[in-house]
Amino acid sequence: MSSAIAMSSILASDEPRQLSALLEFAPGAMIWTFIAFFVGLALMWKFVYGPITRALEDRDQKVEDAIKAAEQARREAEAQMQQAKAELHEAQANSKRMVEEAMARAERQAAEAVREADERAKAELQKARETIAAEKSKAVQEIRALAVDLTIAAAGKLLQQEVDAQKNRPLVEKFVSSVERN
Numbered sequence: 001m002s003s004a005i006a007m008s009s010i011l012a013s014d015e016p017r018q019l020s021a022l023l024e025f026a027p028g029a030m031i032w033t034f035i036a037f038f039v040g041l042a043l044m045w046k047f048v049y050g051p052i053t054r055a056l057e058d059r060d061q062k063v064e065d066a067i068k069a070a071e072q073a074r075r076e077a078e079a080q081m082q083q084a085k086a087e088l089h090e091a092q093a094n095s096k097r098m099v100e101e102a103m104a105r106a107e108r109q110a111a112e113a114v115r116e117a118d119e120r121a122k123a124e125l126q127k128a129r130e131t132i133a134a135e136k137s138k139a140v141q142e143i144r145a146l147a148v149d150l151t152i153a154a155a156g157k158l159l160q161q162e163v164d165a166q167k168n169r170p171l172v173e174k175f176v177s178s179v180e181r182n
Contacts, residue, residue, distance in 0.1 A: 148172045 151172045 144173070144176055147176050151176070 148169060152168055155168070155172075
């Protein structure tokens with residue numbers, strides 16, 4: 001910037017001699033300018049551009065590493081998600097199977113309870129029938145015995161004499177049996 005100021009001050013002074021001195025070719029100055037430029041360039045390359053370049057390369061490497069780590073984390077997360085979905089599906093299938101088994105077991109138990117109740121009811125009915133049949137048979141035997149006794153007593157009254165009950169009982173029992181069959 002100072003050279004621009006110097007150049008503008010030279011141009012403003014209207015002195016052609018000073019301008020021509022500035023535009024003169026000086027090979028020694030040119031060599032020293034190139035040497036200064038290349039030495040400055042080498043120093044800048046070593047102390048400025050080199051560290052900046054290394055810092056940028058390091059930053060790029062860190063970004064690449066972060067991208068790779070993020071991609072790996074995404075893959076792992078997807079794998080875990082798939083595993084969790086599979087485990088959820090398996091748990092749902094297991095719970096459905098367990099509910100179905102429980103329902104089947106409950107149905108079997110209900111059917112078994114109905115069957116057992118039916119068997120108990122049939123057994124009670126059969127027992128009641130047997131009891132009724134036994135009571136009926138006992139009542140019929142009592143009625144027969146009473147009919148025999150009444151018949152013998154009636155025959156004795158009818159004949160107006162005493163009838164031997166022991167001797168005539170088989171005959172009256174046979175008669176009562178024949179009347180029951182008809």
